[in-house]
Amino acid sequence: MPGLHPHKLTTSEEDYLKALYLLTEWEDEPVGTGALADQLGLSPASATSMVQKLAVKGLVDHVPRGAISLSDIGRREALRMVRRHRILETFLRDELGYDWDEVHDEAEALEHTVTDRFIDALHARLGHPEVDPHGDSIPSAAGVLATRDAQRLDRFHGAQAIVCRVSDEDPEFLRRAKKLGIVPGAMIELPHQLNYIEASLVWVCAP
Known part of the structure; x- marks a missing residue:
């Protein structure tokens, strides 16, 4: 299937693809329309309708009442966002x-309004952070x-x-x-620090 030009995607479609990617970035659990709807704060019916549209465009693979996964094209567009x-x-x-x-909501508002060229230039200006x-x-x-x-x-x-x-979902x-x-790069002592934070929201590596 030929590559999908990014400008043919609506803001909602971009949001759905990014949300689906984020739900699977760190977890291996299958994602259904219910989880996707929760991630986006929408109704399951709305999520089901959009997933069907994305499937028609070849952006996701989905069978009714089954798990949703990104196609190769869908993953490319999700990673772009x-x-x-x-x-x-x-x-x-x-x-x-x-x-x-403070940065999450601001970036959510800006990400649909800038061009890929702008993002590449910004990344270079920042020193190519990883x-x-x-x-x-x-x-x-x-x-x-x-x-x-991790x-x-x-x-x-x-x-x-x-x-x-x-x-970054809970300010x-x-x-x-x-x-x-509890910030990236910090060394933490276990298990006593587990008493003060939601451990399911933090990912760690062995020292």
């Missing part, structure tokens, strides 16, 4: 003084994403761990985590 979002978050923090709990403020890898312009050997904190076994990433949690020193 993920790249935009994470570079914009990094720009907002490094150049405009936003804190890490991760965003929350520790998530930034895909390359070619859609390549570095793999990382585990969710509540599944990690060990006395010490290095924080690799922190979920209040990010503020609390920062006060506790």
Whole structure:
């Protein structure tokens, strides 16, 4: 199937593809329309309708009442949006003084309005960062994403761990985590620090 030109995607379609990617980036569980609807704050009926449209366009693979997965084209477009979002978050923090709990919503608003050329230029101006403020890898312009050997904190076994990433979906949690020193690159002691944070929102690596 020939490549889909990105400008043929609507903002909603881009949001759905990115949401589907994010649901599967760190978890192996199958994703259904219910989980996708929850991620986007929409009704299951709306999610089902959009998934059907995405399937017709060849962007996702889906059978009724079954799991949804990105096609090769869908994954490419999802990573394009993920790249935009994470570079914009990094720009907002490094150049405009936003804190890490403030960048997500701003990047969500901006990511649909800029061009790929602008994003590539911004990435170069920032020094080609490889991760965003929350520790998530930034895909390359070619859609390549570095793999990382990290585990969710509540599944990690060990006395010490290095924080690799922190979920950016809850600003209040990010503020609390920062006060506790739970930020990418930090060494944390286990298990007592588990009592103060939602361990399911933090990914760590062995020291």
